[in-house]
Every structure is written in structure tokens, then in C-alpha cells.
Amino acid sequence: MSSNEARDDLRRVVRGLLERRSTEADVRRLSEDPAGYDRDLWSVMADQLGLQAMAIPEAHGGAGFGYEDLCVVFEEMGRALLPSPFFATVALAANVLQHSGDEVACTRYLPEIATGGLVATLALGEQDGGWDASAVRMRAEPAGAGWTLSGVKRFVPAAHVADLLLVVAHTADGLSLFAVEPGAAGCTVEVELTLDLTRPLSRVVLDRVPAVLIGRSGQAWDGVRRALRLAAVALAAEQVGGAQRVLEMTVAYAKVRHQFGRPIGSFQAVKHKLADMLVAIESARSAAQDAARAAAEDDPEFELAASVAKAVCSDTCTRAAATAIQLHGGIGFTWEHPVQLYYKRAKSSEFLLGTPGHHRGLVGRAIGI
Amino acid sequence: MSEIDLVRAGIEGLLRDHPPATTARREFLAAQYDAGLAWVHFPVGLGGLGVAPQLQREVVVRLAEAGAPDGAATNRLGYAMGAPTLVAWGERVQQERYLRPLFVGDERWCQLFSEPGAGSDLAGLTTRAVRDGDDWIVDGQKVWSSMATISDVGMLVVRTDPELPKHQGLTYFLLDMRSPGVDVRPLRQMTGEAEFNEVYLTGVRVPDAARIGAPGAGWKVAMTTLMEERVLFNRQRDEKGPAELALELYHRRERDAELRTRMIELWVRARVQRLNTVRAAANRTAGIPGPEGSIGKLVYAELNQDALELCLDLLGDESLLYDSYEPVAYTEAALAAQGESDLRRRFLRSRAQTIEGGTSEIMRTILADRVLGLPPEPRGDKHLPFSRIPRG
Structure with missing residues (x-):
């Protein structure tokens, strides 16, 4: 896959599936469901469309498509507000594994992720949150031939349904990556009440839990950082999809809602807000597509492009959803209207993987200021 | 032969038969026109090869590398707006009458x-x-x-x-x-x-x-000219963008948290604006740009204003001064010097960018009506005979 036509086909197929299987009613039902996702849909995504396998290399049981193709899938998932451990498994865990330099771990876990047989996630931040190396204070203790981990990880997406936790902790050599089974003795996963009910986050309490080192001790950070940037690009694509959907929703409403004997979309004050939304979304799309391209081509400027995309798409998606609420008026503030779901997803996604301010700071460093 | 090979072969033939170093400007441009490399998407015989418009970039980049004269530089309005209008609406005899003199520099x-x-x-x-x-x-x-x-x-x-x-x-x-x-x-x-x-x-x-x-039919013809104008305004000139200038100025200053934040935000906006331009060009397959061209025009104008304002803030008290208020009229030399003109002059000049070629307010209305399909604002003048519309 790579041609624009093939990518359009992929978009059509994924959109078609999610329009049937991730309706607003589904999203609302799942946001009150303990698992928080549709296991049957997860299987359809894996078995019929091969979405979990898309960007995993063929050598590890994947389809070996480029990152740009995967980002089309994330854009559609953002559009449909899909509640799913797909982001945690594919954008976080699979990327972390692929950049861990650990062939054994890749061979063990990636084929299982590719078939949809494994839900996995990354546990990084701790009490104070944060999405960079400074967020990690947890220390791994050597225990015989292996290691144990103790401490608390927070804001871990999909941990409550994960079969595998990838945990970042210090050893004497520096930051290291560990595999932990959530069912192991001493591991407690507590789902938190989240602002965005469509993306459950957990507090993971580890008390001398056995852990398997992935990659070399003290050598984890470069790979984890790379994976976090790749995940940020996927999240940016998701944000573009969500923003585009609220724009369409709001344009449709502005055409039918009448006040003062006219559709509200005929008032310049409303038109100009929507035009600004369009411009911002098209700009965000440019940034997201460029970052996906940079990921696919292993561009030396990839990390910069990823930070630009995460900053711009985060801001755009939140502003778009906020403007959408404003232009819907009172109905937009109600629980019944879907725009609030997008607003909550947007604001939460701003924080995940680093705020726009954090990423602008990284851009600043990259351009030497 | 694929379109791109056709263009590349044309370029190499042109440079071989008319080496820029030893060919007079007018003679080179005439040969470029006759080779169909003036506007590659125009019909054969009218300065084009009938290929995709994006391929013009091949010509621009390769000829610039070879040190060839730029037929568009001193006649931008004719090159970028007039010529496409003429190709879209003119009779063949008119196209033959005007296009060649326009391109070779005989008529501005x-x-x-x-x-x-x-x-x-x-x-x-x-x-x-x-x-x-x-x-x-x-x-x-x-x-x-x-x-x-x-x-x-x-x-x-x-x-x-x-x-x-x-x-x-x-x-x-x-x-x-x-x-x-x-x-x-x-x-x-x-x-x-x-x-x-x-x-x-x-x-x-x-x-x-x-x-x-x-x-x-004048309104429809004029719309072609205006759509092209919006693309022209969005086009990155050769001169350094104001965001790059601001970054150079920033490096010469002491660190300041507020200016650093503004500098980074501006740099990101400038990068995204460039990405928009690249994406719009890649998407533009038909000859005439659509209303989405208004996006680029709008973004570029507001970005430039903010960038030049930041430049002045970075210049500090030097911004209190001005180089010259001499009321010079525009000549070719003045046009050539425009790129390097004083930042304070460019700062003042940038106020026009959200007005000329369609104000930013009109751009937003066009995007809302023509791209998003919102209902038009009710108006009293559209269907009246012009002579009965109140003016003043």
C-alpha cells in the first residue's frame, strides 16, 4: 500500500466499519462498560481488516505497511471516537517493542499483537504525570536472574484490559524497559474516573512484581522516546479526524438551525468562526501528514515534525470542539449531544504524550532557542 | 514518454541549445516559450506542453540552478494571473497575440x-x-x-x-x-x-x-484572475520569510521567556504554512485553483503580519527609527530591492496583506460559502438592476 488511491480505499473501508460498529450509541454504552471496548469489533479489526498488523514488520507477523497508512486508520478512529485499546497496543506498545532492540521480545509479542491476540500498553508516568524521562523515578530491583518492580504508575491507557504492561524504570545503568504481566502477584490495576470516558486510564500499583528486562539495562530511553513520538503522530492523526468530524457536525447544524428567520450559518459571525475552524484543521492535517511521512521515511527531522504535529493538532482539536459547542448553543452543552464527547477526548488528548506547550518547548530546543 | 520525462528533456534541450551564460535574456525567454516551458500546463504552441501544472516546479528549480533568467519575476501579474485568464477565456488569436510578448518581457x-x-x-x-x-x-x-x-x-x-x-x-x-x-x-x-x-x-x-x-461575462473571467491572485499571494517568494528573519534576530538577543514562546509559536506556524502550500500544490491537478486557495492567502497574510511584528519587537528600540520616507514610485530597480527592504518598512507594508487581493474577512466568507457550503447572507443588491442599487 502507499498510493493515494489505496489509502483512500483503506479510509473508506475503516470508515464504513466504524460507522456501523462505533456509532454514538456504541460509544456511550462502552464508556459505561467495565472493559470499555467492543471485543468483537476488536476481532473484526484484526481478522477481517488486519489493522493491528498493519505497521508491524512482516518479519514479526505484520503486514509491513507504512506509518502513513496506519495514520489513516487513527484518523478514522478519532473521527468515530472509537473506544479501544488499539491506541495503547498499536501506537504505544508495538512501537516501544519495535524500538527496544530486543529481538526475543519482538518475536514473542509482536506476532501476537498483529493477530489481535494481545492487548498491551506502556506505563511511563508516575505521581506527577509527565511523558518524558524525568517522569520516571521507579527503580527496578535485581532478583535472582530477573528483576522486581515496586511503585505506582499513573495515567496508563488500557491497563485494565492489557495482557502485557511495558514499564519504564531505572536500573543502576539508567532507564530500562520491563515486561510485566498484569495478572502477576503484587500487581494491582485501578481504573480511574477519567474526564474522557472513552479512553480509560489506570493507576498501576506494583509491589515487588516480577519483571523481565527488555533490551539492554540502561539503554531504553532512545527507543522509548522514538516510540512516544511515533505514538504522538498517531494521536495527531486521531485529533485531525475528531476535529474534522466536529466541523462537519457544526456546519450541518448551522445550515438547519434557524434564528431571526435565517439559518444561523448565514450570519457572518458564525461563518467566520467556521472558516477559521476549516483553516486550522487543514493546517493541522498538513502537520499530521508531514509527521507521518517523516516517520515512514525515517526523516532526520522526524522528531521535530512529530512535535510540531502534536502541538498543532492538539490545539486545533480542542479549539474546534470548543467552537463547535459555542456554535451549537445550548444544545451543545447538554449530555445528550455528542459534541461534548469530542471536547472531552480533545482536551484529554492534549495532555497525553505531552502538552502542546511541552512539544513547543522541544521544537524550541530543536531550532536552537 | 511520461510527462515528467517530457518536461525534463525539454529543459535539458533548452539549456543545451541556449546556454544561459551566453544567451541574452529576451532570446532565452523566447526559446523557453517556444519549448513549451513557460507554463507547462498550457496548450502546445502557447508556451506549454499540456502537462500537469505541478511540473512547472521542475522548470523553475532547474532553470534557477542553471542561472537562467526568470520570465515571471518582473511581470508577476501577467505571468501568474493574466496568462491563465487568457488561456481559460481568450480566443486563440488573442492568446497568440499576448502570451509570447508577456513572457519574453516585451509587455508588462x-x-x-x-x-x-x-x-x-x-x-x-x-x-x-x-x-x-x-x-x-x-x-x-x-x-x-x-x-x-x-x-x-x-x-x-x-x-x-x-x-x-x-x-x-x-x-x-x-x-x-x-x-x-x-x-x-x-x-x-x-x-x-x-x-x-x-x-x-x-x-x-x-x-x-x-x-x-x-x-x-466579465465577472466570471475576473474570478479566474482573482483565484490565481490568491495563489500568487500565497506563494513563497525567494526572499527570506519573516519567520526566519525573526529567528536570526532572536539569536542576537538575550533570552526572554515571553519572546521565546512567541518565537516558537511563530516558527511552528510558518512551518505549517509551508506544509500547507506544498500539500495544496500536490492536490492541485486542474489548471485553475478553487476557493481553497483562499486558505493559503488568509494564512500567509496573517502569519506575515505577526512575524513582522515579532521582528520589530526583537529589534527593540531600533524599531523607533525608519530608513526613508522619500515618496519614490515603483520602478524595476525598486521592485528588485523590495526583498531586502528595511524590516520596519516591511512591517508597515504587511498591513496591506490582509486587504489586498481580497480582505481576510472576504476570504473567510468565501471559505464558509464555497468550501463549507453555508447558506449565503441575505442581500438586497444581487438581483436588482445595477442602476437601482443605492451607492455612496
């Missing part, structure tokens, strides 16, 4: 659209043309015509039937700027110089053969 073009009473509401223009045998007699006043003092051909929109609704009574002509009755007066602007002109037209005789499109 200017635009005669805006009037004192018709800015954003261009279709409200009142310059009249009355049929007289094989000619039309034109009376009225145009304004904001850049390069009119040094131009040979004016893209002119006039009212030919005031009893029709405003958009239906307009007609498009190419005016010989040397015709008797054309009076060009430089218009001094806030930067001090006179980049634009007022053009007074008194009893000017224009042959019917210089009419582009049918009588009454």
Missing part, C-alpha cells in the same frame, strides 16, 4: 479591477464602457494598480450594461496602457513610497478585439 501587465467605490464589493464597480462601432469607449477610475506606471497591458473590468444585475453587466478587456485618455497617478502609501497607482480613464477607446470573453 497590470490589473485594473478595484475602484474607490468598489473594494471588497468588486461587482459594484462603476467604470463604464459604451459600444462605438468596433470599439468601446471607457470612462471611470481604477485604483490599487501596482506597476501601472510601467505597464503595457491592463486587465480591465468595466460595466457595459447598468440595467442588468450587478454581476451580469460586466465585461473584461485588455487595455493598451498607452491609449489616449489613460492617466496613471502614483498613490503614496503609509510606508512612504508609491507602490500602487490610481488610473483615470477618460474617453479611452478600446477595440472590441481586446475583449476577453463575451460581453456580460
